[in-house]
Amino acid sequence: MAEDTLLSDDLLRQLISVGEVDLLVGIPSQYSFSPVADVVRAVEQSLSRQFVRQRVVIALLDGGEKNAEQLAAAAGNGDERRNHTHGITSLRTIHRIAVNFAAAPTPGAALHTTLAICDLVRAKAAAVFSPTTSNLSAESVANLLTAVYRDNFDFAAPLYTRHKFQGLLMRNLLYPMSRALFGSGMREVFPSEWGFSGRLGSHCFNQEIWQEEVIRTQPEAWMAVNASCDDYRCCQVYLGEKLPPKNVAAIDIVDILRQTVGALFWCLESQQTSWLDSEKVHSAPTIGPAHQLTSEPTEMDRHRIFEMFRSGVTNLEPVLSTILDPETHSEIKAIVSLEEGKFRFQSDLWVRTLYDFAASYHHAVINRDHLVQALAPLYRGMTHSYLVEHADSSPAEIEAADEMLCSEFELQKPYLREKWKSKVEVKS
């Protein structure tokens, strides 16, 4: 069985000791223990205050030879948790297990192992938290776990307060596209922390997809899409402000596109029976305050973004001509020639562009990784247009515009379906 290879003797021994639990928290770490300590502390505080009677286990997945005692020491627990009288700590033992990989695990390997643990300890609910989240509070942890443990949701995605120009890829591509096609009402389809039920965890664990490249890097998106497509109960839980992740180098748009958009397109491919000929809408109730935007002033080099868009579209013309519909391509060439001050990337064109890309990905007109990379200049064009158009917009106006974009994705679904099902013609 596949799960045999996930279970080292040491992990098996630890799981035997843990036994059955009610809650599992997985923390996949790609760094040393020190950044993890903050997250572990928040998790333990939450568990010892809000889930006092539940049987719980925290699993740290890390590259290296660390053990559960080091994890406990790194989290600085013990004295900090003695918040009761007479030195009595929590009602139950809070288990900590350390899963060691030869090298830092990929997100896919970490999630696969987490799901295996979830299955073996028969956890009723679980959550995964990223160690790079800098402002995770005990309350956030509790809210996420409550959604899947007490409120019986199968998938709980996070919801944040963001700056109006933060997360544009999510708001202008990933969210509206997945909402239109999969019917997913969750904004954060690429969450860095999320909760899931044991039922959904077992279902995902038993899928034969863990060797796919996409799953190695963005398994959480696949899990969210899976939950939406297979009629699991999904929700969103407000977790506060989204801060930039710690210890992350400068933004690499192309890399992010390859991981996220590539994953989304792969999901379209693998789940086409769910969306191609059906109309599904899943509500994802929000627990806590709704999605919020802030609008503090911020610096952006818009000119550079525009120049990269223009030079990119020009230089990639032979590639884009293979991917895009001729009409779409000519419209894009038309807006490329505009002056920066007059340039606007209209919503309908943006949506058609994305759908052309999605269909071309399906038909594999060129290497799929190259195809996704070719989207980068166009994304920059959309970004520039967005920054200009909403420079002085209020959060409410931006919300309205985002909602209209979602509607546009919905409206153009027949276009995508037609492209998806058609035969590829020779483009010379």
Add this chain to the structure above:
Amino acid sequence: MRDTIIQGLSQAYSNFVHMIAEFLPHLLVMLIIIAFGLVVALLFKYLLRTILRLTKLDKVSEEAGATKVLRLAHLPSMSELLSRSLFWVTWFGFILVGLSVLGVATLQEQISRFMRFLPEVFIAILILFLGVAIANFLSRAALLAAVNAGYASARIVSWSIRFVIWILAVTMTLEELGVARQTVIAAFSILFGATMLGLAIAFGLGGQDLARRFLEKNLGPVRQDEKKNEPQPM
């Protein structure tokens, strides 16, 4: 004298008939071999087509960019092309075998030489095909990387890579076919070496500043102002 003529003609007639009598069976055998070869070739074509479709070769070929090249040349898809090629090669082989049965010495020698040359032809075609596919793939990859990194001369970089790989593929093809081997290798070496030398001189002398900026950008610390260039996508 009349008897001699009559005897000569009879002899010639007899020889001719004898020759025909000897030739006809060989001809019949040849025709049978060719007919049999046709059946075998059709069978191979069908089998190969089925196998290639199961292995989704066409999809791989599309992704590699080879299918595009084929379409431009008004050639069918990769699997169809290969299976048809196999058909013709197989049947042609049987035809040659059939011809060899006729026993014409000169013909047999030429056939034999051709048969020895055939594998090299296949390899040469394969090298050329792979070269084209790799050239397409790498040039496109380089184009995308250069464009997304903001290099102004992205297309030049892409074409350069495509050109170099094409030249390399053509050279290897000619070498494989044995066409002016020494000349081709020498010409390629000179061309390649000169190009590289020229680029090195141009880059070293004329592109000092560019080189310095390139190294700083990729190996030095990221400046704060560069971090503010783009909004966070996620």
Add this chain to the structure above:
Amino acid sequence: MAPPRDNLWYKDAVIYQLHVRTFSDSNGDGIGDFAGLTQRLDYLQELGVTAIWVLPFYPSPLRDDGYDIADYTSVNPGYGTLNDFKSFLDAAHARGIRVIIELVVNHTSDQHPWFKEARSSRDNPKRDWYVWSDTDSKYQGVPIVFVDTETSNWAWDPTSKSYYWHRFFSHQPDLNFDNPAVFETVWEVVKFWVELGVDGFRLDAVAFLVEREGTLCENLPETHAIIQEIRRRVDAAYPGTMLLAEANQWPADVRAYFADGNEFHAAFHFPLMPRMFMAVKLEDRKPIIEILEQTPEIPDICQWFIFLRNHDELTLEMVTEIERDYMYDEYARDKSMRINRGIRRRLAPLMNNDRRQVELLNGLLMSMPGTPIIYYGDEIGMGDNIYLGDRNGVRTPMQWSGGQNAGFSPADPERLCAPVISNEIYGYKSVNVASQERFDHSLLRWMKSLIRVRNAFRVFSRGSIEFLEPSNHRVLAYIRKYGNEIVLVVNNLAGSAQAVELDVQKYKGYVPIEMFGRNLFPRFGNLPYLLTLGPYQFYWFQLRRI
């Protein structure tokens, strides 16, 4: 056979707690008596207990089941005479069984002659034997013990028109130990009983003896001085007489009652008791380990007394609020089971009559450090009656047989001092001594073998304890050591089978011998020792180096 002369007998004892009133009735008046108790001593001897703790048997209006005493040097006529008591004492001693009685000196009944005198006028010589005040504002902030029935620690006396202090029921006025006459009288009471032959005293409510303004009126230095004086006199005149403290406090606070070995010989370990129940329900050893890790060392001659249940409610005073809520939800969902921050149920009903859990808890009781106390009836799995009011539900007549009145009394059933339990599960027809003595695998038989094994080894009563903390938290494992005796105890607190690896490398080369069947187990080696245990199963291994 008289008990051997041993001043530390209480350390090795297995104690049986009973109420003479509900144990056995010899004269058919529906009330248990000493003559009846004497007749049952063979049963107790066969059970294997080595001491009996008798609940208050003094003359009393019985408004607090005898803890409201009206005469300290006599026997309630319902239970017999002083001679009957003496006969009982002698018979017990003849069987090697010691006797511990109650010394309830924090308060008396309001029907005691002392109080009647004290309240008669403010000038009465005995006025100062109790704690009086013209207002009820003294000693503000002192907690009320019986929160379900009392609203204040002061009660108004209409006779003398003043308030008197009572930490328990209002009909139990507190004695004033600031008056030397009170102390001397108490000493006379002690002398009286010791000279009669009693082996030890349980001092009830000892923490509350003295009051001082600005304190909680508990555990005061003056209280300790009083006890130490009693101890000094007892040691001088009657060595080997044990003083046992009933102080429902955190272990660190109880420690003071041992002083340097010159105060109490023994004290109850109250906080451990609810945690044993908690650990089984949680399937987690954490509560037990935590409380024992914070239990301080005590002088060598002193001893903790441990128990599962007693005549009072299962007290949840010495737990956190979260723990109390958990215990209520798990063990007393029906609120009528709850009283005074505790649960008024017997052992078997608490464990849902699950024999395995009952055995496990008794196994813990007999193997943890301290002197174990068995509450009468728990050795056969008696049930309770929560509808009897106060804590009387756990004080029903002993079930000796399936015959009339459970064999407790020949009287008419309506005349019984308390109704016998008669439901299908715990009723006397199902649960009684006679039937359990007839088959080999009854709880009673099992208890006998458990006590027999325990009594055979001093390590349980006097040994140290070292916790092994295997990674499987459902398993509680510890080593008891005393001289050459080493015992490994492994308990599965869970209701499912468990595997556990024990780090016993320190004992490499030892052979574990299971102590009930005397079977050998594989020798300890370099690797962790793997054991598997069935639901609620436990092992006692004697470790021998052969």
